[in-house]
Each structure stands twice: as C-alpha cells, then as structure tokens.
Amino acid sequence: MTPDKERAGPDSGNREPEPAAAPLQAGAPAVGAARPPEVAGPIAPEEGASPSVELAPAGPDEAAPVAAAAAIAPPAEEPAAPEPPPTQEHPWVRRHHWIVRLTHWINAIVLVGMVASGLQIYGAYERFGIRGTKLPLPNPMDMHQAPKWMRLGGWLAGGLNWHFFLMWPLVLNGLLYLGYLLVAGEWRPLLFRPRDVRPAIEMQKYYLRLRKDHPAQGKHNALQKGAYTFIVLLGVLSVLSGLALWKPVQLSWLTAAFGGYELARYWHFVAVWLFVAFSLVHVTLVFVVDPASLRAMLTGWYRGRFPSHD
C-alpha cells in the first residue's frame, strides 16, 4: 500500500462528514469499485445494492468495502436488518505481512515467559519501597507471591536467567516489528491520532449498545487503534523500566526518570498486569467480534467483515 493511497483512504475521507452515518445505513454499499488491489478471490457486488452518491469519499476504492462490510454485518439483535449475504461473498484480502505475523506470535510466546519469570523474581521481595518503608501505591499482591503455576524459573536465579535471556528476543522482536511498520508505512492504520477520538467514542457507543450500526472502519476501528498504540507504548515502558532496574547506576538518569529504583520496579510490575488485561480483552474480542482475524494473523489472508485495508 503506497503512502499516497493511505492519505486518500477512508481514514481521512470518511471522517469529514459528521458521524459518517449516511454510508452506514444498511443496504447502501457502493458498487463495482469494491476491489482493493489485494483482493485475491472473487467478489460479488451486493445484489440489489443501489449506488449511493453520498458515499463518494476521497478514496472510493477503499471506502466501498467498508460500507459493504457495515451493511452486511449488522448487530445480531437488529430484527429489521436485511439478511447478511453468505460469507462466501466476503473478499479474500491480504491482511498481515509475514513479519507482522512472525513478530506477533514470537511476542505472544516471549511475553508469557517474561511475565512468568518476572513473577518468579517478584516473589523474592513481594512488596514495593525501600526497606522499612512502603510505597503509598496500590498493590493487591503485597506480601503475596504469584501461585507456582504462574512462575517460571523454579527459584530466583532461574527466574532471573529466564528473564535476562528472554529480554533479548523481546526487544529485538519488538524492534523488528516497529521497524517494519515504519518502513512499510503500516503504522498508519495502527497509530491512534487525535482525529480518532470521535470515532473511538462512536465505537464505544456501539459496544455499549447505545448505537445499533457498526461504525465504518478501515483495517482497524478507532478503539483498536487506541489499543494497538497503547500496547506499543506499554512495551516501550516495560523495556525502559526494565533497563532502569537492571542498571540503576550506569543508567541512573533512566532510573531517575521513573522516580527512582523502587518506583521503576513498581511501574515495571504495573505493566505486567496491563499486558495481561490487554491480552485477555484482545483474545476475547478476536473470538467475539472478528474470528476471521485469527486466521489472518496465522496465514496472512483475511476473509471477514472488515475487508478494507486502509
């Protein structure tokens, strides 16, 4: 996908008109043009769809499938919604580059190991604050170790060695992923920007059943952009706080930036639970909202309700 196409895509086009409502009404998909360059399989334009002039955003070839997707995937509890066409009518689209898929799954495995070995290390001193004091911050695991099944390493030295080994693939894998996003321009559909705030609110309304139709989206909706931007920042925070703990004298400026060693240790620990919470929500939403995205992350090919690749 070229950068030029990006800018002309629905990301910019769809948001100018107010809550992008018009194109979302069921039965208003655009015609013909619904063939993004990545399409491999046949696409059947929706039967009985009437061309809609209001649709014409900046990038019609990109926007059309969005509208189509919104039209064919109304909320299940909407009785008046037209019957969704058979799934065979979704186009096959190339979704994830092999670097994205590889780094995603390496990250998933390494992160489990990092959390498990980190919990082993935490158990050696299961509280926060310099000796004789206690940080005035919440810690539900104060004076509690993680259960044995969550820990990796067997004892402190084992946990340390796992942690200090896995940190290398974690960081290198993360750099490979971010480097690919930068070079390929794939950061664009992922980065949450100020203009994504309103669509994010619309998306949240949809999830809270305050709005019935699924807002238009490209490769990812605004909430997903928020989540995927957040998780990258969380990764950066984890790595930096980890470095601050590993070398508090040689990298004393970094340790000081976290408010000192004890606070760096606290933020490093908070990041763990944010990773765990993200992963739970992430996996749940994959199955509840868009199971086809799992295949896309495994094979690279996507055939589901959100075929646009903005």
Add this chain to the structure above:
Amino acid sequence: MTDQDRRRFLASLAASGIAAIGVGCGWDGGKRFAPKLMSWSRVNDWVSARLFSGSRLAREYPIARRTQGAEFPAYFVSDNMPTLADPGAWRLQVGGLVRKPAVLTLDRLQSLPRLSYTVKHHCVEGWTAIATWAGVPFRVVAEMVEPLPAARYVKFTSFDAGYSNGWDLPSALHPQTILAYAYNDRPLMPDHGAPLRLYSPTKLGYKNTKYLLGVEFTDTRPGGYWEDQGYPWYGGL
C-alpha cells in the same frame, strides 16, 4: 469463516494456551535449559561490562536517609555467624598475579586513605536499603601490590563456609569499591562481615564478599558461591 474453520482455530488456540501454561508451572527449565541459560548469562555479563563506566559514581545520600539498622538485613551462608577465635590474629592476604604480595593487618588497612559514603544497596531479591560504609579504596591496595598486566580478575575469599566472589578488574578498581571496616559510623559488626568486607554500590549485594580473608589477582574468571549456582556472574548495577 466456516464453522469448521472456527473449530480448528479454537482447537489450536486451546493447544497453544495449554502449551503456554506448561511453560509456567514454576518450572525451572530443567537440566536441559538451565545450563544453556547460564551460558547465555555470559552475554549479559559482556554487555554489562560494556555499559560499565570506571568513572561513573553511584549517587550518595544524606545520612538522614539511612535505612534503620534493624531493617537492613544481614546474612551469611554458614550455619552459625562466622566469627574469629582470635580477631587479633586476622590478616588479609593479597596475592596472585602481583609484583608485591602483601599481608595486611586491620590496623594497617585503617591507616591507609579512607573513603566513606552513604549509598543505596541493591539486593538481587529486589529490595534496597541505604547505609554508610567506610573503608580503604580497593585501588589503593591494588597500587600497593602492583598487579601484573595479565591480571584481569580478582577473587575474594572469606571465612564464611567457602563463600567467595570473582570480580572483573575494572569494577574492582572503580573509585567507590572499598574494603570496608565500618558500617553506619561504627566498626563493622559480625553480621555485616567483620572484620573486613568488600563493598561497592555498583554491584548487587551478593557480589560484596563479607568476612574477607584473601584477595587474589588472576587471569582466569573466578566463580563464586552464588554465581556457580546460577546467579549472574557480573552482578553489576
């Protein structure tokens, strides 16, 4: 996505979930992985040595920030606290790859230039504590005995059930590395390694040998009590 596809993906997810849990379970990596991880630890030692600066000093704290004495844990590996039957007979043996080996009494060590600082102690377990230490900079002793060019490491031995540590020479020669004989303005107490212990705020606690007996300059990397069991050898902060 067909139902069949969905079932297949659910099954593969369940399988990977079970595998991930298997990785946890308090497993130590077993005989297969633990030695490999210890070998990998050498890579981290190498990186740590590159990150180390011989002139960057650890932060000092005001005395008011000291951790209350009882809150600063002390330990030894012997069954009972190591003490000397005849403290007056104690000597520090300094030798190995040096031109002028030396045998030093506590009085002699205390007559050498003295360095005192209030610094943060970092234990590998994750806790920290602030205390004041005073002693002779190790580099002063090194200059006395004149290490040979081949000397790259220093082995510190103790009378605490064979507890010992191996250090890289640059860390030993760091200006804040001292042979400490005082803790919080008082002579070192037996639980903190009396009569003499190694101390540096640039190393984790377990690298700072207590109950010192000998200092040996060497060209091969010496092991150590905890290091040989799997703790990181460099242990630098």
